[in-house]
Amino acid sequence: MTLDDYNGFCASLPATSHVVQWG
Numbered sequence: 001m002t003l004d005d006y007n008g009f010c011a012s013l014p015a016t017s018h019v020v021q022w023g
Helices: 003-011 014-022
Strands: none
Touching: none
16 A cells, blocks of 8 residues: 555545645
């Protein structure tokens, strides 16, 4: 899983959407 994949995955989850910001 790449950082891009991780960001895309987290972006679809309200509980972890804030994690995308450090990407």
